[in-house]
Amino acid sequence: xxxxxxxxxxxxxxxxxxxxxxxxxxxxxxxxxxxxxxxxxxxxxxxxxxxxxxxxxxxxxxxxxxxxxxxxxxxxxxxxxxxxxxxxxxxxxxxxxxxxxxxxxxxxxxxxxxxxxxxxxxxxxxxxxxxxxxxxxxxxxxxxxxxxxxxxxxxxxxxxxxxxxxxxxxxxxxxxxxxxxxxxxxxxxxxxxxxxxxxxxxxxxxxxxxxxxxxxxxxxxxxxxxxxxxxxxxxxxxxxxxxxxxxxxxxxxxxxxxxxxxxxxxxxxxxxxxxxxxxxxxxxxxxxxxxxxxxxxxxxxxxxxxxxxxxxxxxxxxxxxxxxxxxxxxxxxxxxxxxxxxxxxxxxxxxxxxxxxxxxxxxxxxxxxxxx
Amino acid sequence: xxxxxxxxxxxxxxxxxxxxxxxxxxxxxxxxxxxxxxxxxxxxxxxxxxxxxxxxxxxxxxxxxxxxxxxxxxxxxxxxxxxxxxxxxxxxxxxxxxxxxxxxxxxxxxxxxxxxxxxxxxxxxxxxxxxxxxxxxxxxxxxxxxxxxxxxxxxxxxxxxxxxxxxxxxxxxxxxxxxxxxxxxxxxxxxxxxxxxxxxxxxxxxxxxxxxxxxxxxxxxxxxxxxxxxxxxxxxxxxxxxxxxxxxxxxxxxxxxxxxxxxxxxxxxxxxxxxxxxxxxxxxxxxxxxxxxxxxxxxxxxxxxxxxxxxxxxxxxxxxxxxxxxxxxxxxxxxxxxxxxxxxxxxxxxxxxxxxxxxxxxxxxxxxxxxx
Numbered sequence: 001x002x003x004x005x006x007x008x009x010x011x012x013x014x015x016x017x018x019x020x021x022x023x024x025x026x027x028x029x030x031x032x033x034x035x036x037x038x039x040x041x042x043x044x045x046x047x048x049x050x051x052x053x054x055x056x057x058x059x060x061x062x063x064x065x066x067x068x069x070x071x072x073x074x075x076x077x078x079x080x081x082x083x084x085x086x087x088x089x090x091x092x093x094x095x096x097x098x099x100x101x102x103x104x105x106x107x108x109x110x111x112x113x114x115x116x117x118x119x120x121x122x123x124x125x126x127x128x129x130x131x132x133x134x135x136x137x138x139x140x141x142x143x144x145x146x147x148x149x150x151x152x153x154x155x156x157x158x159x160x161x162x163x164x165x166x167x168x169x170x171x172x173x174x175x176x177x178x179x180x181x182x183x184x185x186x187x188x189x190x191x192x193x194x195x196x197x198x199x200x201x202x203x204x205x206x207x208x209x210x211x212x213x214x215x216x217x218x219x220x221x222x223x224x225x226x227x228x229x230x231x232x233x234x235x236x237x238x239x240x241x242x243x244x245x246x247x248x249x250x251x252x253x254x255x256x257x258x259x260x261x262x263x264x265x266x267x268x269x270x271x272x273x274x275x276x277x278x279x280x281x282x283x284x285x286x287x288x289x290x291x292x293x294x295x296x297x298x299x300x301x302x303x304x305x306x307x308x309x310x311x312x313x314x315x316x317x318x319x320x321x322x323x324x325x326x327x328x329x330x331x332x333x334x335x336x337x338x339x340x341x342x343x344x345x346x347x348x349x350x351x352x353x354x355x356x357x358x359x360x361x362x363x364x365x366x367x368x369x370x371x372x
Numbered sequence: 373x374x375x376x377x378x379x380x381x382x383x384x385x386x387x388x389x390x391x392x393x394x395x396x397x398x399x400x401x402x403x404x405x406x407x408x409x410x411x412x413x414x415x416x417x418x419x420x421x422x423x424x425x426x427x428x429x430x431x432x433x434x435x436x437x438x439x440x441x442x443x444x445x446x447x448x449x450x451x452x453x454x455x456x457x458x459x460x461x462x463x464x465x466x467x468x469x470x471x472x473x474x475x476x477x478x479x480x481x482x483x484x485x486x487x488x489x490x491x492x493x494x495x496x497x498x499x500x501x502x503x504x505x506x507x508x509x510x511x512x513x514x515x516x517x518x519x520x521x522x523x524x525x526x527x528x529x530x531x532x533x534x535x536x537x538x539x540x541x542x543x544x545x546x547x548x549x550x551x552x553x554x555x556x557x558x559x560x561x562x563x564x565x566x567x568x569x570x571x572x573x574x575x576x577x578x579x580x581x582x583x584x585x586x587x588x589x590x591x592x593x594x595x596x597x598x599x600x601x602x603x604x605x606x607x608x609x610x611x612x613x614x615x616x617x618x619x620x621x622x623x624x625x626x627x628x629x630x631x632x633x634x635x636x637x638x639x640x641x642x643x644x645x646x647x648x649x650x651x652x653x654x655x656x657x658x659x660x661x662x663x664x665x666x667x668x669x670x671x672x673x674x675x676x677x678x679x680x681x682x683x684x685x686x687x688x689x690x691x692x693x694x695x696x697x698x699x700x701x702x703x704x705x706x707x708x709x710x711x712x713x714x715x716x717x718x719x720x721x722x723x724x725x726x727x728x729x730x731x732x733x734x735x736x737x738x739x740x741x742x743x744x
Contacts, residue, residue: 023475024544024578045459047419083462087417090455090462097469097476103395104469104476120504120513127518128502130549132492132556141492146499153613156528172396177502184504206396241525 014038019095021078021109026094035073035110041092042066043085050084051092053108075319076112077355078179080105098179102170107179116188118181118358123191124150128177131240135232137224142204144233145177146241149190149197159242161249161369162199163275164229165361166258173204179354185362195365201237203229205258226265230272251368253277253313255357267295270308275368277313279360280320280352283327288338302339311367312342315360317350324352343367386410391467393450393481398466407445407482413464414438415457422456423464425480447691448484449727450551452477470551474542479551488560490553490730495563496522500549503612507604509596514576516605517549518613521562521569531614533621533741534571535647536601537733538630545576551726557734567737573609575601577630598637602644623740625649625685627729639667642680647740649685651732652692652724655699660710674711683739684714687732689722696724715739 016030016038028040039051044065050056051069059067080100082089091097095106126149135142152160165182167175176182182200189195207224238245252273254262259281266276284291292300299305312335316328332344345363350356388402388410400412411423416437422428423441431439452472454461463469467478501518524532537554539547548554554572561567579596610617624645626634631653638648656663664672671677684707688700704716717735722728 023471024580025474041460043458043460047458085457085460085462086415086419088413088415088457088462090457090460090465091469091476093462093475095476097463099395102397103465104463104467122506125504130500130502130555132497134494183502208396 019108020111021096021107022094023096028094029092029108031108031110035076037071037074037108037110038068039071039083039092040066040068041083041094047086048084051081052084052089053079053081056084074108074110075349075351075353075355076110076115077350077353077358078107078109079353080107082106099172099174100170100179112355117362118185118188120184121188121191123187125187126150126152126183126190128183133232133236135228137227137232138208142228142232143173144204145173145202146237147177147183147186147200147202148241149199150187151197152199152242158197159244160197160199161251162201162237162241162243163251163253163365163368164201164203164233166203166205166252166254166261168254168256168258168280173202176200176202180358180361182361185358186365189362189365196369198365198369199237199241199243201233203233205254205261222261222264225261226268229265230269234272247272247274248310249274249369251275251277251311253279253361253364254281255279255360256281256352264295267298270298274309275311275313276309277311277315277360277364279315279357279364280317280324280328282314282331283324284331284334285327286334288334291334291338291340299335299338299340306339306341309341310370312340313345313364313367314342315345315347315356315363317347317352317356319349319351320356321352391480392483393468393479394466395468400466401464401480403480403482407448409443409446409480409482410440411443411455411464412438412440413455413466419458420456423453424456424461425451425453428456446480446482447721447723447725447727448482448487449722449725449730450479450481451725452479454478471544471546472542472551484727489734490557490560492556493560493563495559497559498522498524498555498562500555505604505608507600509599509604510580514600514604515545516576517545517574518609519549519555519558519572519574520613521571522559523569524571524614530569531616532569532571533623534573534609534613534615535623535625535737535740536573536575536605536645538575538577538624538626538633540626540628540630540652545574548572548574552730552733554733557730558737561734561737568741570737570741571609571613571615573605575605577626577633594633594636597633598640601637602641606644619644619646620682621646621741623647623649623683625651625733625736626653627651627732628653628724636667639670642670646681647683647685648681649683649687649732649736651687651729651736652689652696652700654686654703655696656703656706657699658706660706663706663710663712671707671710671712678711678713681713682742684712685717685736685739686714687717687719687728687735689719689724689728691721691723692728693724 016032019029030038049059049067057069059069083092092106097104098107129146132141207221252262252266259278266273335342347356347359388404402410421431421439429441431441433439455464464478469476470479498521504513507514579593624634624638631650638645707714719728719731
């Protein structure tokens with residue numbers, strides 16, 4: 001994945017531009033100016049080829065066995081997609097892959113007008129660091145990615161607050177650094193002095209115990225992951241990086257399943273976190289009285305909660321499934337009725353997808369660590 | 373990709389163990405104790421499924437549309453593979469993907485007896501850092517990965533030598549950190565005091581100029597990449613990391629195409645590099661006189677060359693294509709005849725594959741920066 005700073009296409013090139021998510025040298029998929037996508041694959045012996053983007057598109061075969069499909073106009077941002085080769089869902093060999101749906105999946109980036117907030121700018125760049133650590137809770141070597149801001153290395157005495165940032169179900173610890181463009185978003189915000197320099201830790205987020213059956217149970221998984229985060233991850237991070245190791249300088253956020261984790265773990269452990277963010281999660285159906293009973297009554301005393309929690313942030317896309325959208329709106333409304341401070345953001349036009357979450361991060365990060 | 377430190381399988385589990393390269397929760401492919409592999413995919417509507425590992429294996433369909441193939445015993449180490457769904461080469465959805473053959477490709481790790489040198493040990497762990505930088509030569513934002521050894525952060529005054537380490541053709545800057553396990557190999561070597569702590573920089577390695585036609589020409593590509601390395605990459609690394617920015621503390625190595633780059637760029641720029649390594653590359657057919665004329669006669673004065681180049685290292689697998697194996701042997705022999713010091717290593721039983729290159733790194737790295 002390379003970002004060209006200039007490009008010039010000869011007149012006899014096919015229409016549109018190869019997607020930036022293509023593997024190097026792949027001419028297809030191409031994005032047209034009206035944001036339709038042209039997919040193409042060579043498959044002389046296949047009986048049917050479809051491309052599944054926002055919906056399935058049946059491809060047409062030419063005499064040489066190349067199959068082509070042109071989609072409807074797409075919303076900007078990052079979208080997962082795949083091919084169906086005689087009904088077998090597989091990646092498009094022309095695309096980079098991105099971990100989603102529990103497997104490596106093709107993806108396409110549709111350029112966004114005004115989307116420069118997540119493009120590489122001529123600004124100081126931080127790093128994404130990959131690190132293995134041993135979690136006693138699960139008996140596993142687990143992999144994390146850590147964003148360190150520009151200046152982290154040269155400023156050898158500075159200490160930094162930490163945001164723990166979780167992906168969604170079916171994704172993994174690489175999601176935020178690839179699909180989410182976390183480093184580019186933060187580099188740009190920090191260069192504009194809109195966000196404080198901070199570390200961002202992205203963990204695997206699943207709580208499977210090594211050697212146990214792989215049957216997945218959300219509650220059990222969350223319980224194990226909570227132990228991993230509190231007893232293994234945070235102590236290791238505070239011992240390894242130049243953090244400010246207290247709750248006033250520690251935030252927890254996530255998208256979808258990760259947003260649920262942020263709410264549950266965050267509200268359950270306010271001794272560890274003072275900032276909580278949930279992106280496309282936290283749908284709620286009850287009223288203020290229900291809220292006051294939740295999470296062991298942590299929100300029963302609104303004033304005490306507001307003094308303790310410096311930010312409770314909710315974000316959602318306006319094109320998300322109606323139940324989720326209305327549930328998050330309801331949570332924000334009921335929080336207000338219960339006297340609990342929260343910030344609410346709606347991403348215009350976006351669904352349960354990465355552009356929602358990139359925008360959420362872009363809105364959320366500037367509010368972090370502002371209150372000491 | 374997680375490394376379990378313990379595992380326990382119930383008696384009714386299928387034979388063998390899921391490969392460590394599987395996506396989380398995937399039961400297939402499985403590796404049997406005799407190193408055969410069982411592949412399985414669900415594809416009710418496909419007409420033919422093959423798995424291409426060391427050779428194509430035609431899968432057999434059961435009544436439910438699951439296709440299964442069992443391979444011959446495989447050599448240990450990492451191997452690329454793919455599926456053929458009605459003759460269309462695609463990834464196995466059950467596998468993580470690894471960039472090779474110019475695209476994302478499935479891969480399988482066959483455990484190696486005695487292969488602990490590349491497994492995560494209970495030792496201090498370094499990091500792999502992902503960073504974007506702007507190369508004026510090509511007008512692109514390029515991505516690199518940098519290994520920093522354990523202690524790089526806490527030891528805030530220490531400065532480190534740098535190994536520039538290149539992948540092969542069709543692979544990219546992620547190859548060494550994923551398929552090559554560079555961080556695990558180095559962590560283990562450094563913990564055993566067998567290698568000096570060093571930075572390792574892994575670059576994209578291609579020299580395409582942004583906006584120009586994608587037609588690939590090795591000579592032109594090498595010329596552009598040479599400029600990128602000398603004028604963009606090395607100055608950026610020396611300005612960004614705590615390096616010792618001189619030739620005595622800078623090495624260049626690579627595998628296959630990257631080994632060719634290491635020889636050409638290294639021998640052509642001895643003002644920049646004092647250590648050169650080539651893995652599965654550098655085949656040679658001439659005699660000592662031919663050698664003395666190569667690379668502008670840099671080896672014409674053997675004594676001067678030996679004083680200037682502290683290490684010229686050649687490695688190759690004994691199961692590589694015969695022309696390559698004999699060519700590397702010939703280069704080592706002719707170097708000796710010409711009075712040029714070199715170290716030669718053969719990896720027993722391995723082909724043009726990542727186990728050769730992991731072993732090469734494991735042999736090569738301890739010899740680096742020993743002479744000051």
